[in-house]
Amino acid sequence: MxxxxxxxxxxxxxxxxxxxxxxxxxxxxxxxxxxxxxxxxxxxxxxxxxxxxxxxxxxxxxxxxxxxxxxxxxxxxxxxxxxxxxxxxxxxxxxxxxxxxxxxxxxxxxxxxxNLSKHTILRTELIQARYLPRLAEDLSTFLAETLFYSSDFALRSADKKAMVSKSANLDMCLITEDFVFTYPFEHHEMNAYNPALSQSVINSIQKSPDVRAHVAQMKYIFMNQPEALLHGDLHTSSVMVNVQQTFVIDPEFSFAGPMGFDIGALIGNLYLNYFSHAHNSSAESVNYSHWLLQTIDDLWYKFEAKFLSLWSEHEQSLASTFMGKDLSGDSHQAFRHLFLQQVLSDTLGFAACKIIRRILGVAKVADFMQFEDQKLRAKLETQALNMAKTMLLNRQSYTNIADVNKLAEETRLI
Missing domain, CATH: 3.30.200.20 (Phosphorylase Kinase; domain 1)
Structure with missing residues:
Protein backbone atom coordinates (compact mmCIF):
# COMPACT_ATOMS: atom_id res chain seq x y z
CA MET A 1 0.00 0.00 0.00
CA ASN A 115 -3.96 1.66 24.66
CA LEU A 116 -2.37 2.00 28.09
CA SER A 117 -5.21 4.11 29.46
CA LYS A 118 -4.72 2.89 33.03
CA HIS A 119 -1.03 3.77 33.13
CA THR A 120 0.90 7.02 33.53
CA ILE A 121 4.26 8.20 32.20
CA LEU A 122 6.94 7.25 34.75
CA ARG A 123 8.53 10.71 34.75
CA THR A 124 5.23 12.24 35.85
CA GLU A 125 4.88 9.76 38.70
CA LEU A 126 8.46 10.40 39.85
CA ILE A 127 7.99 14.17 39.82
CA GLN A 128 4.90 13.70 41.98
CA ALA A 129 6.93 11.52 44.37
CA ARG A 130 4.86 8.38 43.85
CA TYR A 131 6.32 5.15 45.21
CA LEU A 132 6.39 2.32 42.68
CA PRO A 133 7.33 -0.91 44.44
CA ARG A 134 7.69 -2.95 41.21
CA LEU A 135 9.84 -0.46 39.29
CA ALA A 136 13.32 -1.89 39.83
CA GLU A 137 12.07 -5.47 39.57
CA ASP A 138 10.25 -4.88 36.29
CA LEU A 139 12.80 -2.68 34.55
CA SER A 140 15.70 -4.96 35.52
CA THR A 141 13.77 -7.85 33.97
CA PHE A 142 13.19 -5.90 30.75
CA LEU A 143 16.85 -4.90 30.52
CA ALA A 144 18.23 -8.36 31.33
CA GLU A 145 15.96 -10.21 28.92
CA THR A 146 16.11 -7.83 25.97
CA LEU A 147 19.86 -7.31 26.23
CA PHE A 148 20.83 -10.93 26.88
CA TYR A 149 18.72 -12.62 24.22
CA SER A 150 20.01 -10.29 21.48
CA SER A 151 23.67 -10.67 22.49
CA ASP A 152 26.47 -12.93 21.30
CA PHE A 153 25.94 -15.00 24.44
CA ALA A 154 22.48 -16.12 23.25
CA LEU A 155 22.65 -15.88 19.45
CA ARG A 156 24.70 -17.83 16.97
CA SER A 157 27.40 -15.72 15.36
CA ALA A 158 25.68 -15.54 11.96
CA ASP A 159 22.31 -14.71 13.52
CA LYS A 160 23.82 -11.94 15.62
CA LYS A 161 25.53 -10.36 12.61
CA ALA A 162 22.29 -10.54 10.63
CA MET A 163 20.44 -8.84 13.49
CA VAL A 164 23.02 -6.05 13.62
CA SER A 165 22.69 -5.45 9.90
CA LYS A 166 18.88 -5.53 9.96
CA SER A 167 18.62 -3.15 12.91
CA ALA A 168 20.55 -0.27 11.36
CA ASN A 169 18.65 2.93 12.20
CA LEU A 170 20.88 5.55 10.63
CA ASP A 171 18.83 8.73 11.00
CA MET A 172 17.91 8.13 14.63
CA CYS A 173 21.46 7.15 15.56
CA LEU A 174 22.72 10.36 13.96
CA ILE A 175 20.25 12.35 16.07
CA THR A 176 21.69 10.70 19.19
CA GLU A 177 25.28 11.23 18.04
CA ASP A 178 24.56 14.95 17.54
CA PHE A 179 22.17 15.79 20.37
CA VAL A 180 23.60 13.56 23.12
CA PHE A 181 27.33 13.38 22.40
CA THR A 182 28.19 16.49 20.36
CA TYR A 183 26.06 19.63 20.53
CA PRO A 184 25.78 19.92 24.34
CA PHE A 185 29.57 19.88 24.62
CA GLU A 186 30.19 22.71 22.17
CA HIS A 187 28.64 26.14 22.06
CA HIS A 188 26.05 25.02 19.52
CA GLU A 189 23.23 27.29 18.40
CA MET A 190 20.64 24.64 19.34
CA ASN A 191 21.75 24.48 22.98
CA ALA A 192 19.53 26.11 25.58
CA TYR A 193 20.99 27.34 28.87
CA ASN A 194 19.32 28.45 32.05
CA PRO A 195 20.27 32.18 32.27
CA ALA A 196 21.05 31.68 35.97
CA LEU A 197 23.51 28.83 35.30
CA SER A 198 27.06 30.09 35.82
CA GLN A 199 29.22 30.35 32.70
CA SER A 200 32.05 28.85 34.71
CA VAL A 201 29.94 25.75 35.29
CA ILE A 202 29.15 25.51 31.58
CA ASN A 203 32.86 25.98 30.77
CA SER A 204 33.80 23.23 33.22
CA ILE A 205 32.04 20.86 30.84
CA GLN A 206 32.49 22.37 27.39
CA LYS A 207 36.07 23.64 27.79
CA SER A 208 37.49 20.72 29.78
CA PRO A 209 39.80 18.59 27.60
CA ASP A 210 39.29 15.66 29.97
CA VAL A 211 35.49 15.84 29.75
CA ARG A 212 35.53 16.29 25.98
CA ALA A 213 37.90 13.35 25.52
CA HIS A 214 35.82 11.04 27.71
CA VAL A 215 32.57 12.08 26.01
CA ALA A 216 34.19 11.39 22.63
CA GLN A 217 35.14 7.97 23.95
CA MET A 218 31.51 7.29 24.91
CA LYS A 219 30.38 8.49 21.47
CA TYR A 220 32.84 6.08 19.84
CA ILE A 221 31.55 3.19 21.97
CA PHE A 222 27.98 4.13 21.05
CA MET A 223 28.84 4.06 17.35
CA ASN A 224 31.01 0.94 17.30
CA GLN A 225 29.86 -1.63 19.88
CA PRO A 226 26.78 -3.52 18.62
CA GLU A 227 26.47 -5.70 21.74
CA ALA A 228 22.67 -6.11 21.76
CA LEU A 229 19.43 -4.78 20.30
CA LEU A 230 18.72 -1.65 22.32
CA HIS A 231 15.58 0.31 23.01
CA GLY A 232 17.75 3.30 22.14
CA ASP A 233 15.95 6.02 24.11
CA LEU A 234 15.08 4.48 27.45
CA HIS A 235 14.42 7.50 29.64
CA THR A 236 11.67 7.89 32.23
CA SER A 237 9.19 9.20 29.64
CA SER A 238 9.58 5.94 27.69
CA VAL A 239 8.07 3.94 30.55
CA MET A 240 4.42 3.80 31.60
CA VAL A 241 3.45 2.53 35.02
CA ASN A 242 0.87 1.91 37.66
CA VAL A 243 1.35 0.14 40.98
CA GLN A 244 0.82 -3.29 39.42
CA GLN A 245 2.42 -3.01 35.98
CA THR A 246 5.29 -1.49 34.02
CA PHE A 247 5.38 -1.05 30.25
CA VAL A 248 8.26 0.14 28.06
CA ILE A 249 7.16 2.14 25.01
CA ASP A 250 8.47 4.04 21.96
CA PRO A 251 11.59 2.11 20.82
CA GLU A 252 11.89 4.14 17.59
CA PHE A 253 15.59 4.79 18.32
CA SER A 254 16.24 1.04 18.50
CA PHE A 255 19.51 -0.25 17.04
CA ALA A 256 22.29 -2.70 17.88
CA GLY A 257 24.55 -0.91 20.34
CA PRO A 258 26.34 -1.06 23.71
CA MET A 259 24.28 -2.52 26.55
CA GLY A 260 25.25 0.25 28.92
CA PHE A 261 23.51 2.84 26.77
CA ASP A 262 20.00 1.64 27.66
CA ILE A 263 20.86 1.13 31.32
CA GLY A 264 22.70 4.44 31.54
CA ALA A 265 19.87 6.39 29.91
CA LEU A 266 17.47 5.11 32.53
CA ILE A 267 19.79 5.58 35.50
CA GLY A 268 20.83 9.05 34.35
CA ASN A 269 17.21 10.19 34.27
CA LEU A 270 16.59 8.68 37.70
CA TYR A 271 19.51 10.70 39.07
CA LEU A 272 18.04 13.86 37.54
CA ASN A 273 14.82 13.14 39.38
CA TYR A 274 16.81 12.52 42.57
CA PHE A 275 18.32 16.02 42.46
CA SER A 276 14.85 17.50 41.88
CA HIS A 277 13.75 16.08 45.25
CA ALA A 278 16.93 16.00 47.33
CA HIS A 279 17.21 19.80 47.69
CA ASN A 280 14.04 19.78 49.80
CA SER A 281 14.61 19.09 53.50
CA SER A 282 11.07 17.95 54.25
CA ALA A 283 10.70 14.44 55.62
CA GLU A 284 8.67 13.43 52.57
CA SER A 285 11.39 14.58 50.14
CA VAL A 286 14.19 13.04 52.18
CA ASN A 287 12.41 9.69 52.28
CA TYR A 288 11.61 9.81 48.59
CA SER A 289 15.21 10.73 47.71
CA HIS A 290 16.40 7.68 49.65
CA TRP A 291 13.87 5.51 47.83
CA LEU A 292 15.14 6.78 44.46
CA LEU A 293 18.74 5.89 45.32
CA GLN A 294 17.67 2.48 46.58
CA THR A 295 15.73 1.96 43.35
CA ILE A 296 18.82 2.79 41.28
CA ASP A 297 20.87 0.37 43.39
CA ASP A 298 18.23 -2.35 43.07
CA LEU A 299 17.87 -1.77 39.34
CA TRP A 300 21.54 -2.44 38.66
CA TYR A 301 21.98 -5.41 41.00
CA LYS A 302 18.75 -7.08 39.91
CA PHE A 303 19.75 -6.59 36.27
CA GLU A 304 23.19 -8.05 36.96
CA ALA A 305 21.78 -11.09 38.78
CA LYS A 306 19.15 -11.77 36.13
CA PHE A 307 21.59 -11.33 33.24
CA LEU A 308 24.05 -13.73 34.88
CA SER A 309 21.28 -16.24 35.54
CA LEU A 310 20.12 -16.13 31.92
CA TRP A 311 23.72 -16.51 30.75
CA SER A 312 24.42 -19.49 33.01
CA GLU A 313 21.14 -21.23 32.18
CA HIS A 314 21.63 -20.72 28.46
CA GLU A 315 25.16 -22.12 28.46
CA GLN A 316 24.12 -25.11 30.52
CA SER A 317 21.60 -25.97 27.82
CA LEU A 318 24.23 -25.93 25.07
CA ALA A 319 26.98 -28.31 24.11
CA SER A 320 29.38 -25.36 23.73
CA THR A 321 29.84 -21.99 25.42
CA PHE A 322 30.85 -18.54 24.23
CA MET A 323 34.46 -18.80 25.47
CA GLY A 324 34.92 -22.53 24.87
CA LYS A 325 35.89 -25.18 27.38
CA ASP A 326 36.69 -23.99 30.89
CA LEU A 327 39.74 -26.05 31.81
CA SER A 328 40.19 -24.49 35.26
CA GLY A 329 36.51 -24.34 36.23
CA ASP A 330 36.78 -20.64 37.09
CA SER A 331 37.27 -19.03 33.67
CA HIS A 332 33.59 -18.56 32.87
CA GLN A 333 32.96 -16.77 36.14
CA ALA A 334 36.04 -14.57 35.68
CA PHE A 335 34.94 -13.53 32.19
CA ARG A 336 31.37 -12.81 33.26
CA HIS A 337 32.66 -10.59 36.05
CA LEU A 338 34.93 -8.68 33.66
CA PHE A 339 32.16 -8.28 31.11
CA LEU A 340 29.59 -6.92 33.57
CA GLN A 341 32.16 -4.63 35.15
CA GLN A 342 32.68 -3.10 31.71
CA VAL A 343 28.90 -2.80 31.25
CA LEU A 344 28.74 -0.93 34.57
CA SER A 345 31.52 1.41 33.45
CA ASP A 346 29.74 2.08 30.15
CA THR A 347 26.45 2.55 32.01
CA LEU A 348 27.94 5.29 34.18
CA GLY A 349 29.58 7.00 31.21
CA PHE A 350 26.36 7.05 29.23
CA ALA A 351 24.35 8.14 32.29
CA ALA A 352 26.71 11.10 32.66
CA CYS A 353 26.29 12.09 29.01
CA LYS A 354 22.52 11.86 29.33
CA ILE A 355 22.50 14.06 32.43
CA ILE A 356 24.66 16.70 30.76
CA ARG A 357 22.67 16.81 27.53
CA ARG A 358 19.43 17.34 29.47
CA ILE A 359 20.92 20.46 31.09
CA LEU A 360 23.11 22.02 28.39
CA GLY A 361 21.37 20.66 25.30
CA VAL A 362 18.05 21.50 23.70
CA ALA A 363 15.89 18.71 25.18
CA LYS A 364 15.07 19.58 28.79
CA VAL A 365 13.31 17.45 31.40
CA ALA A 366 10.24 18.38 33.43
CA ASP A 367 12.02 17.16 36.59
CA PHE A 368 14.00 20.45 36.54
CA MET A 369 11.82 22.65 34.34
CA GLN A 370 8.97 22.43 36.88
CA PHE A 371 10.91 24.97 38.96
CA GLU A 372 10.18 28.52 37.80
CA ASP A 373 12.88 29.89 40.10
CA GLN A 374 15.88 29.98 37.75
CA LYS A 375 18.37 30.28 40.61
CA LEU A 376 17.02 27.16 42.28
CA ARG A 377 17.07 25.34 38.97
CA ALA A 378 20.67 26.48 38.38
CA LYS A 379 21.64 25.10 41.78
CA LEU A 380 20.17 21.70 40.92
CA GLU A 381 21.70 21.78 37.43
CA THR A 382 25.12 22.57 38.91
CA GLN A 383 24.84 19.66 41.34
CA ALA A 384 23.82 17.26 38.58
CA LEU A 385 26.57 18.48 36.24
CA ASN A 386 29.21 18.12 38.94
CA MET A 387 28.09 14.58 39.64
CA ALA A 388 27.97 13.72 35.94
CA LYS A 389 31.48 15.06 35.38
CA THR A 390 32.92 13.05 38.26
CA MET A 391 31.01 9.93 37.25
CA LEU A 392 32.18 10.24 33.66
CA LEU A 393 35.86 10.77 34.42
CA ASN A 394 36.03 8.06 37.10
CA ARG A 395 33.63 5.51 35.64
CA GLN A 396 36.29 2.80 35.41
CA SER A 397 37.03 3.02 39.13
CA TYR A 398 33.48 2.34 40.36
CA THR A 399 32.78 -1.30 41.15
CA ASN A 400 29.29 -0.82 42.57
CA ILE A 401 26.32 1.53 42.40
CA ALA A 402 26.43 2.20 46.14
CA ASP A 403 29.54 4.35 45.67
CA VAL A 404 27.87 6.25 42.83
CA ASN A 405 24.86 6.89 45.06
CA LYS A 406 27.21 8.16 47.72
CA LEU A 407 28.62 10.57 45.12
CA ALA A 408 25.08 11.81 44.42
CA GLU A 409 24.46 12.42 48.12
CA GLU A 410 27.77 14.24 48.55
CA THR A 411 27.25 16.37 45.44
CA ARG A 412 23.85 17.65 46.52
CA LEU A 413 25.43 19.08 49.68
CA ILE A 414 27.85 21.29 47.76
Missing part, protein backbone atom coordinates in the same frame (compact mmCIF):
# COMPACT_ATOMS: atom_id res chain seq x y z
CA UNK A 2 1.31 3.44 -0.92
CA UNK A 3 1.99 5.78 2.01
CA UNK A 4 -0.59 8.38 2.94
CA UNK A 5 -1.16 10.44 6.07
CA UNK A 6 -3.76 9.25 8.53
CA UNK A 7 -5.95 11.96 10.04
CA UNK A 8 -8.93 12.08 12.41
CA UNK A 9 -11.09 12.23 9.29
CA UNK A 10 -9.87 9.10 7.48
CA UNK A 11 -8.63 7.01 10.41
CA UNK A 12 -11.92 5.31 11.29
CA UNK A 13 -12.41 4.12 7.71
CA UNK A 14 -8.88 2.75 7.70
CA UNK A 15 -9.40 0.86 10.97
CA UNK A 16 -12.70 -0.56 9.75
CA UNK A 17 -10.77 -2.20 6.90
CA UNK A 18 -8.54 -4.14 9.31
CA UNK A 19 -10.06 -7.37 10.75
CA UNK A 20 -7.28 -7.56 13.38
CA UNK A 21 -8.40 -4.21 14.77
CA UNK A 22 -12.16 -4.65 14.33
CA UNK A 23 -12.13 -7.62 16.68
CA UNK A 24 -10.97 -5.35 19.50
CA UNK A 25 -14.33 -3.59 19.41
CA UNK A 26 -17.82 -4.98 19.91
CA UNK A 27 -18.84 -2.64 17.09
CA UNK A 28 -16.90 -0.33 14.77
CA UNK A 29 -19.93 1.81 13.95
CA UNK A 30 -19.43 4.22 16.85
CA UNK A 31 -15.73 4.94 16.91
CA UNK A 32 -14.36 8.33 17.89
CA UNK A 33 -10.83 9.66 17.39
CA UNK A 34 -8.77 11.72 19.78
CA UNK A 35 -5.51 13.08 18.39
CA UNK A 36 -2.61 13.16 20.87
CA UNK A 37 -0.89 16.49 20.27
CA UNK A 38 2.14 16.35 22.58
CA UNK A 39 4.38 14.05 20.52
CA UNK A 40 7.38 15.56 18.73
CA UNK A 41 8.21 12.98 16.08
CA UNK A 42 5.01 11.16 15.12
CA UNK A 43 1.26 11.43 14.79
CA UNK A 44 -0.68 9.60 17.49
CA UNK A 45 -4.35 8.90 18.11
CA UNK A 46 -6.56 7.09 20.57
CA UNK A 47 -9.62 5.50 18.95
CA UNK A 48 -12.45 4.49 21.28
CA UNK A 49 -15.88 2.96 21.12
CA UNK A 50 -18.34 5.68 22.14
CA UNK A 51 -20.60 3.01 23.66
CA UNK A 52 -17.81 1.45 25.75
CA UNK A 53 -14.77 3.60 26.50
CA UNK A 54 -12.91 0.52 27.77
CA UNK A 55 -12.66 -0.57 24.14
CA UNK A 56 -9.86 1.47 22.58
CA UNK A 57 -6.64 1.26 20.58
CA UNK A 58 -3.59 3.47 20.24
CA UNK A 59 -2.49 4.40 16.71
CA UNK A 60 0.94 5.78 15.86
CA UNK A 61 2.18 6.84 12.43
CA UNK A 62 5.59 8.19 11.41
CA UNK A 63 5.48 10.89 8.73
CA UNK A 64 8.53 11.47 6.48
CA UNK A 65 9.50 14.47 8.60
CA UNK A 66 9.66 15.58 12.25
CA UNK A 67 6.02 16.27 13.09
CA UNK A 68 6.55 19.18 15.43
CA UNK A 69 8.85 20.98 12.94
CA UNK A 70 6.97 20.25 9.73
CA UNK A 71 7.89 19.10 6.24
CA UNK A 72 10.92 21.39 6.09
CA UNK A 73 12.58 18.98 8.55
CA UNK A 74 12.60 15.64 6.65
CA UNK A 75 13.25 12.43 8.56
CA UNK A 76 13.17 8.91 7.19
CA UNK A 77 10.16 6.74 8.05
CA UNK A 78 12.70 3.99 8.75
CA UNK A 79 12.26 4.89 12.42
CA UNK A 80 8.87 3.21 12.42
CA UNK A 81 10.30 0.11 10.77
CA UNK A 82 12.89 0.06 13.56
CA UNK A 83 10.16 0.44 16.18
CA UNK A 84 8.10 -2.36 14.65
CA UNK A 85 11.10 -4.68 14.61
CA UNK A 86 12.04 -3.74 18.18
CA UNK A 87 8.52 -4.30 19.50
CA UNK A 88 8.34 -7.67 17.75
CA UNK A 89 11.62 -8.68 19.35
CA UNK A 90 10.80 -7.30 22.81
CA UNK A 91 7.41 -9.00 22.85
CA UNK A 92 9.09 -12.32 22.00
CA UNK A 93 11.38 -12.21 25.06
CA UNK A 94 9.56 -9.98 27.55
CA UNK A 95 5.89 -9.82 26.49
CA UNK A 96 4.55 -8.77 29.89
CA UNK A 97 6.31 -5.40 29.63
CA UNK A 98 5.55 -4.41 26.04
CA UNK A 99 2.19 -3.11 24.74
CA UNK A 100 0.38 -5.71 22.65
CA UNK A 101 0.60 -4.89 18.96
CA UNK A 102 -2.65 -5.54 17.06
CA UNK A 103 -1.52 -4.45 13.61
CA UNK A 104 1.60 -3.11 11.94
CA UNK A 105 2.33 -1.75 8.48
CA UNK A 106 5.81 -0.79 7.33
CA UNK A 107 4.43 0.65 4.08
CA UNK A 108 2.20 3.10 5.98
CA UNK A 109 4.62 3.38 8.92
CA UNK A 110 1.75 2.55 11.27
CA UNK A 111 1.47 0.73 14.57
CA UNK A 112 -1.89 -0.07 16.16
CA UNK A 113 -1.55 -1.35 19.68
CA UNK A 114 -2.86 -1.65 23.19
Missing amino acids: EYYQLTPINLVTYLQSLPEVCQKFSSVDNLEVQEILDGNMNYAFVVSNKLDVNQSVFVKQAPPYIKVLGEQWPLSRQRMTAEIQALNYQSSVCPEMVPEVYYQSESLSVLIMQ
